[in-house]
Amino acid sequence: MLPPFSIVIPCFNEERRVSDTLRVTLEYLGAHAPESELIVVNDGSTDATGTIARQILSETKIATRLLANFPNRGKGAAVRSG
Numbered sequence: 001m002l003p004p005f006s007i008v009i010p011c012f013n014e015e016r017r018v019s020d021t022l023r024v025t026l027e028y029l030g031a032h033a034p035e036s037e038l039i040v041v042n043d044g045s046t047d048a049t050g051t052i053a054r055q056i057l058s059e060t061k062i063a064t065r066l067l068a069n070f071p072n073r074g075k076g077a078a079v080r081s082g
Contacts, residue, residue, distance in 0.1 A: 009041070
């Protein structure tokens with residue numbers, strides 16, 4: 001069964017911000033919409049964005065997916081792939 005809704009977060013070289021963004025988003029979803037889904041799209045990052053996102057997503061009970069676009073295709077493509 002599909003979740004009632006999905007949130008897509010596109011990321012490109014966001015290693016300094018992705019941790020806080022994902023933690024706050026997951027905390028909110030856990031409290032208000034635990035049946036939802038969080039999709040993170042690493043859009044060709046050359047820093048540790050993907051590694052950090054993978055670690056955080058592995059620690060939650062919320063349904064999550066980590067997708068990767070290589071090379072970078074732009075924000076629109078990242079959102080559409082999610």
